Amino acid sequence: MNYPGRIxxxxxxxxxxxxECIRALFRKPAEAIExxxxxxxDPDKFGRTVGExxxxxxxxxxxxxxxxxxxxxxxxxxxxxxxxxxxxxxSQLLQCILAGADVVSSCEELSHLTEQNFLVGYxxxxxxxxxxxxxxxxxxxxxxxxDVLALTATGVCTRVNSVKVVRRVDAGKRRLPLQKxxxxxxxxxxxxxxxxxxxxxxxxxxxxxxxVMKGLGIEEGYVRQTVKPVIATATVETSDLTIQRGQVAxxxxxxxxxxxxxxxxxxxxxMYVGADNPTDLIMVDGDPPIRMEIEGGIHGDTxxxxxLINAIPLVSASEAGLISALDMPIPRCFLP
Amino acid sequence: MNYPGRIxxxxxxxxxxxxECIRALFRKPAEAIExxxxxxxDPDKFGRTVGExxxxxxxxxxxxxxxxxxxxxxxxxxxxxxxxxxxxxxSQLLQCILAGADVVSSCEELSHLTEQNFLVGYxxxxxxxxxxxxxxxxxxxxxxxxDVLALTATGVCTRVNSVKVVRRVDAGKRRLPLQKxxxxxxxxxxxxxxxxxxxxxxxxxxxxxxxVMKGLGIEEGYVRQTVKPVIATATVETSDLTIQRGQVAxxxxxxxxxxxxxxxxxxxxxMYVGADNPTDLIMVDGDPPIRMEIEGGIHGDTxxxxxLINAIPLVSASEAGLISALDMPIPRCFLP
Numbered sequence: 283m284n285y286p287g288r289i290x291x292x293x294x295x296x297x298x299x300x301x302e303c304i305r306a307l308f309r310k311p312a313e314a315i316e317x318x319x320x321x322x323x324d325p326d327k328f329g330r331t332v333g334e335x336x337x338x339x340x341x342x343x344x345x346x347x348x349x350x351x352x353x354x355x356x357x358x359x360x361x362x363x364x365x366x367x368x369x370x371x372x373s374q375l376l377q378c379i380l381a382g383a384d385v386v387s388s389c390e391e392l393s394h395l396t397e398q399n400f401l402v403g404y405x406x407x408x409x410x411x412x413x414x415x416x417x418x419x420x421x422x423x424x425x426x427x428x429d430v431l432a433l434t435a436t437g438v439c440t441r442v443n444s445v446k447v448v449r450r451v452d453a454g455k456r457r458l459p460l461q462k463x464x465x466x467x468x469x470x471x472x473x474x475x476x477x478x479x480x481x482x483x484x485x486x487x488x489x490x491x492x493x494v495m496k497g498l499g500i501e502e503g504y505v506r507q508t509v510k511p512v513i514a515t516a517t518v519e520t521s522d523l524t525i526q527r528g529q530v531a532x533x534x535x536x537x538x539x540x541x542x543x544x545x546x547x548x549x550x551x552x553m554y555v556g557a558d559n560p561t562d563l564i565m566v567d568g569d570p571p572i573r574m575e576i577e578g579g580i581h582g583d584t585x586x587x588x589x590l591i592n593a594i595p596l597v598s599a600s601e602a603g604l605i606s607a608l609d610m611p612i613p614r615c616f617l618p
Numbered sequence: 619m620n621y622p623g624r625i626x627x628x629x630x631x632x633x634x635x636x637x638e639c640i641r642a643l644f645r646k647p648a649e650a651i652e653x654x655x656x657x658x659x660d661p662d663k664f665g666r667t668v669g670e671x672x673x674x675x676x677x678x679x680x681x682x683x684x685x686x687x688x689x690x691x692x693x694x695x696x697x698x699x700x701x702x703x704x705x706x707x708x709s710q711l712l713q714c715i716l717a718g719a720d721v722v723s724s725c726e727e728l729s730h731l732t733e734q735n736f737l738v739g740y741x742x743x744x745x746x747x748x749x750x751x752x753x754x755x756x757x758x759x760x761x762x763x764x765d766v767l768a769l770t771a772t773g774v775c776t777r778v779n780s781v782k783v784v785r786r787v788d789a790g791k792r793r794l795p796l797q798k799x800x801x802x803x804x805x806x807x808x809x810x811x812x813x814x815x816x817x818x819x820x821x822x823x824x825x826x827x828x829x830v831m832k833g834l835g836i837e838e839g840y841v842r843q844t845v846k847p848v849i850a851t852a853t854v855e856t857s858d859l860t861i862q863r864g865q866v867a868x869x870x871x872x873x874x875x876x877x878x879x880x881x882x883x884x885x886x887x888x889m890y891v892g893a894d895n896p897t898d899l900i901m902v903d904g905d906p907p908i909r910m911e912i913e914g915g916i917h918g919d920t921x922x923x924x925x926l927i928n929a930i931p932l933v934s935a936s937e938a939g940l941i942s943a944l945d946m947p948i949p950r951c952f953l954p
Contacts, residue, residue, distance in 0.1 A: 588776045612770050
């Protein structure tokens with residue numbers, strides 16, 4: 283909470299999460315945080331006011347010219363919510379860095395660098411250091427439910443044999459894009475075809491798994507990941523979709539890291555329409571053993587927005603470069 | 619985990635927690651962390667070897683000369699476990715600072731400064747800054763169960779109305795000093811006399827409450843605290859004590875902070891012999907609402923040791939001065 287005066291924020295990306303971030307920011311005290319602009323290249327959005335799109339009292343006009351807007355506004359922090367692929371958002375992040383702004387991004391691949399993304403991440407890290415800004419990727423998952431909470435659960439253990447996390451989400455209670463992302467309504471054949479091309483499933487599970495390993499001080503290693511369909515055993519309806527019995531309702535995705543000849547970290551994500559008993563459960567086999575559960579699970583859409591906006595005052599006080607949740611202070615709600 | 623090479627540690631204080639810290643350190647990889655000495659002024663302890671007292675393979679002789687021992691050994695970190703009162707341990711902490719060592723201490727009053735301790739804390743902070751070392755107070759409570767976890771639970775909330783924490787500990791499963799601390803076996807009159815002199819109850823609840831408030835960005839305010847006895851409704855026996863029906867079994871201690879005309883933070887600690895359903899429960903009234911529970915509760919003695927030793931690599935990488943858990947990275951087990 284070590285920010286000198288009001289934090290000036292630009293929202294980059296006005297999808298559902300971006301708009302919800304704006305609404306949440308407007309509920310914070312105006313003397314602490316201020317939205318100074320918004321960027322989106324969707325022709326349905328730029329040129330209109332933030333107020334019109336987000337339903338808040340704000341006359342700022344949405345810009346599609348990121349570079350000039352960022353240079354003109356000189357925000358302290360950019361809230362970046364445009365995509366999951368680091369390669370695809372790299373140039374957007376660079377624009378923010380070059381404008382001298384700290385960045386909090388929902389880009390899943392930014393939360394922790396995998397080998398595949400190491401080079402892109404390295405370039406962003408160097409640029410951020412050169413421009414004296416902080417770059418941080420977070421959200422509910424990756425960024426909280428299956429990594430930060432899992433590590434925090436081990437914080438009082440003198441010894442840890444293994445950490446197992448189970449997250450069960452009823453995709454039917456989430457937005458349509460998430461339902462699509464987990465394959466709800468697909469046939470098994472279509473699911474399999476997409477899975478073979480790695481085009482289905484939750485982005486970020488590998489990142490979470492590597493983050494937990496690194497947090498525990500274990501040399502990073504190979505993470506084995508599987509994505510399987512969960513098949514609807516009866517017809518289920520959401521407000522947007524009808525899924526017939528035998529169609530795909532969603533995913534069961536697992537990431538496991540081995541070390542010392544055993545499973546050290548195991549992350550299991552069930553995300554399907556109709557999932558009953560939603561939960562976030564963390565089991566630490568250690569001394570003392572810890573069984574931590576969030577009853578009913580954490581609602582992902584609101585929680586992603588919470589993770590993003592709560593990071594704003596924390597990145598403001600962080601050192602320059604690409605940092606991960608391992609470098610950040612404990613997460614906490616920012617001015618309740 | 620940003621330490622260059624092996625961390626050299628001195629254990630200052632060889633009570634039950636200190637000895638358990640030594641045992642836990644000896645289970646960590648020797649190339650990462652090394653016990654280089656131990657200090658205690660108990661005539662039953664100094665002059666004997668660490669190995670003899672802690673049951674580990676170590677020939678270092680326990681010293682009662684803190685100043686010269688610290689200057690000779692030049693440890694990276696001192697694990698300090700001698701007392702709860704900041705005023706009483708101030709000179710010990712200064713010895714560590716003057717020897718250029720980072721300090722992780724179990725002193726409850728060091729975890730977060732109250733108004734009463736502000737001056738002592740300020741002096742220690744200035745000394746630590748001048749000598750370029752970090753001073754950090756932690757443990758399971760304060761330091762984890764009722765503050766760090768409570769804040770972490772709010773980390774994905776866009777809004778928090780209130781945070782309520784309930785910790786129920788069966789004191790009968792803890793060490794005798796803790797049973798005595800909560801008044802187990804006293805008559806109601808004796809309990810009341812001690813409570814009036816503020817000589818009974820758990821040290822650190824006020825600190826936890828203030829830490830949660832500060833973490834949420836709420837200006838610190840007055841914390842109202844009450845300590846009431848829990849009366850045994852039947853005779854209960856521990857391995858050390860027999861408590862008759864009608865005698866005190868332990869405490870029900872509450873700390874509450876108000877703001878905006880309502881209870882914002884409420885911490886309830888039940889610590890008595892025979893407490894059933896031990897638990898650590900955190901309820902966030904916010905968006906999203908969070909109900910986080912650690913089934914069976916966190917076992918305090920082991921967890922205090924875990925909190926202390928897990929902080930070692932984190933303070934090594936922290937900035938100079940007296941810091942609190944609010945400044946620290948997320949807690950995590952250090953080399954499982």
